[in-house]
Amino acid sequence: MSDILQQHRTQGGTLHYCRHDSASTGTAMRYSLFLPPGNGPFPLLVWLSGLTCTEDNFTTKAGAYAAAARLGLAVLAPDTSPRGEEVANDAAYDLGQGASFYVDATQAPWAPHFQMERYVTSELLNVVARSFAVDLTRVGISGHSMGGHGALTLALRHPTLFKSVSAFSPICSPLRCAWGEKALGHYLGEDRSAWQAHDATWLIEQHTAAGHYDNILVDQGLADSFLEAQLKPELLEAACTAAGQPLTLRRHEGYDHSYFFISSFIADHLQWHADRLRA
Amino acid sequence: MSDILQQHRTQGGTLHYCRHDSASTGTAMRYSLFLPPGNGPFPLLVWLSGLTCTEDNFTTKAGAYAAAARLGLAVLAPDTSPRGEEVANDAAYDLGQGASFYVDATQAPWAPHFQMERYVTSELLNVVARSFAVDLTRVGISGHSMGGHGALTLALRHPTLFKSVSAFSPICSPLRCAWGEKALGHYLGEDRSAWQAHDATWLIEQHTAAGHYDNILVDQGLADSFLEAQLKPELLEAACTAAGQPLTLRRHEGYDHSYFFISSFIADHLQWHADRLRA
Numbered sequence: 001m002s003d004i005l006q007q008h009r010t011q012g013g014t015l016h017y018c019r020h021d022s023a024s025t026g027t028a029m030r031y032s033l034f035l036p037p038g039n040g041p042f043p044l045l046v047w048l049s050g051l052t053c054t055e056d057n058f059t060t061k062a063g064a065y066a067a068a069a070r071l072g073l074a075v076l077a078p079d080t081s082p083r084g085e086e087v088a089n090d091a092a093y094d095l096g097q098g099a100s101f102y103v104d105a106t107q108a109p110w111a112p113h114f115q116m117e118r119y120v121t122s123e124l125l126n127v128v129a130r131s132f133a134v135d136l137t138r139v140g141i142s143g144h145s146m147g148g149h150g151a152l153t154l155a156l157r158h159p160t161l162f163k164s165v166s167a168f169s170p171i172c173s174p175l176r177c178a179w180g181e182k183a184l185g186h187y188l189g190e191d192r193s194a195w196q197a198h199d200a201t202w203l204i205e206q207h208t209a210a211g212h213y214d215n216i217l218v219d220q221g222l223a224d225s226f227l228e229a230q231l232k233p234e235l236l237e238a239a240c241t242a243a244g245q246p247l248t249l250r251r252h253e254g255y256d257h258s259y260f261f262i263s264s265f266i267a268d269h270l271q272w273h274a275d276r277l278r279a
Numbered sequence: 280m281s282d283i284l285q286q287h288r289t290q291g292g293t294l295h296y297c298r299h300d301s302a303s304t305g306t307a308m309r310y311s312l313f314l315p316p317g318n319g320p321f322p323l324l325v326w327l328s329g330l331t332c333t334e335d336n337f338t339t340k341a342g343a344y345a346a347a348a349r350l351g352l353a354v355l356a357p358d359t360s361p362r363g364e365e366v367a368n369d370a371a372y373d374l375g376q377g378a379s380f381y382v383d384a385t386q387a388p389w390a391p392h393f394q395m396e397r398y399v400t401s402e403l404l405n406v407v408a409r410s411f412a413v414d415l416t417r418v419g420i421s422g423h424s425m426g427g428h429g430a431l432t433l434a435l436r437h438p439t440l441f442k443s444v445s446a447f448s449p450i451c452s453p454l455r456c457a458w459g460e461k462a463l464g465h466y467l468g469e470d471r472s473a474w475q476a477h478d479a480t481w482l483i484e485q486h487t488a489a490g491h492y493d494n495i496l497v498d499q500g501l502a503d504s505f506l507e508a509q510l511k512p513e514l515l516e517a518a519c520t521a522a523g524q525p526l527t528l529r530r531h532e533g534y535d536h537s538y539f540f541i542s543s544f545i546a547d548h549l550q551w552h553a554d555r556l557r558a
């Protein structure tokens with residue numbers, strides 16, 4: 001069960017901040033959940049945040065709930081990793097707490113708690129559904145940056161769980177950027193072949209989830225300082241073209257990597273998911 | 280002149296974080312300024328934030344800029360006080376840095392830097408207009424809590440400067456609540472008669488600014504934990520009725536004192552100001 005830490009009325013719906021004990025991570029975990037007006041059960045969008053974020057960043061900064069209320073979508077924002085003094089960590093912002101990359105770690109010292117794929121795809125959704133009126137047959141996934149990588153890879157790896165997928169500024173190929181090489185090396189070990197199944201571009205190339213998603217929406221700012229070295233949407237674009245996977249990749253002049261970019265286009269993403277989850 | 284510290288494209292417009300040296304406060308001051316798409320000059324809404332806030336709270340949490348972009352409104356959010364090691368402060372959250380109450384302090388140790396009325400109403404607007412395409416003949420003012428008090432009192436005290444006024448959850452009578460008594464006592468001295476001209480309810484009762492504002496918009500959440508002891512909109516309501524000042528006071532069931540309340544109704548306030556500033 002979840003403990004409700006805070007509850008706020010907003011946009012005619014209700015926002016909850018919750019905590020629960022996770023069997024996957026062996027820690028307490030936090031999430032926020034917005035429920036639109038009405039009684040549900042509501043289709044649910046899972047939002048995965050990026051490096052350094054908690055469950056609070058999207059919740060306070062994205063400006064998502066006006067559109068979610070209008071569209072009748074519930075929105076779930078988990079934390080980005082397990083946390084606590086007993087949990088392995090690293091001084092760098094791009095490894096350890098706040099930087100899970102949404103994989104199940106196999107390596108020490110990460111494996112005991114960094115089990116975020118398992119946590120998000122099997123435990124958390126059921127935890128939420130036990131306390132709130134969400135419909136687990138209508139779940140979409142989105143996210144930003146490291147969380148965009150999480151959204152794409154979890155959608156491609158669990159295509160019967162998620163019915164719709166989108167991302168903002170995702171890390172498109174962790175095998176081919178410094179953020180991804182560092183994190184996957186630590187969490188999954190030095191054998192790069194173990195990383196492939198967590199690389200969205202590789203998964204598309206292998207026709208994983210082929211036929212499951214009618215289209216994938218990706219928004220990318222062209223003034224994003226991480227675009228060329230870390231994000232590389234052109235790799236995802238080429239893979240989708242080669243594999244015949246429809247992709248709607250929108251490049252936005254002048255927009256950067258911040259929540260000011262996300263808030264500008266989040267309503268389009270909510271509409272994208274609502275169109276697919278309410279059908 | 281202002282130094283631009285950060286610039287973000289958002290909602291089709293541009294958000295700036297700026298710093299400048301203030302003659303009023305004798306310190307560096309920060310503000311955020313959103314400019315909508317187009318060339319201007321744009322009508323301008325000044326937003327005054329509440330206790331503990333900086334220029335960043337409204338900017339990141341209010342979700343205001345989609346509506347501001349659509350309506351062609353510039354939005355200016357100053358910091359809530361002077362800051363710095365050389366500036367007087369207090370350990371409490373409701374006095375000193377982050378808690379200016381938007382008055383010009385006359386008492387030690389506050390007077391040298393806490394000159395926020397002068398800062399907002401004469402210096403800041405001109406500083407902004409020197410660097411950005413805003414129209415100082417079309418300026419409105421709004422704010423939240425302590426900043427709602429600031430918006431109401433500055434509008435009533437400077438009715439030729441501001442053309443429109445609204446507030447969220449304002450402190451309606453600092454003479455009659457603990458927050459106001461503490462702050463005005465420190466900033467203006469023990470003689471309560473010096474406080475009156477900074478009490479929105481008293482100013483209405485004195486017919487200050489009578490005939491200048493066709494209406495005043497106030498939104499108040501009924502689940503606001505500060506409602507009864509600190510905010511007291513019923514005092515403002517009674518004064519407006521007695522003075523013949525039109526007031527649109529909306530009470531919202533279930534909403535609290537947080538930015539989740541502000542973000543739910545900020546578009547209505549922007550429309551309110553746009554209707555009056557674009558005419």
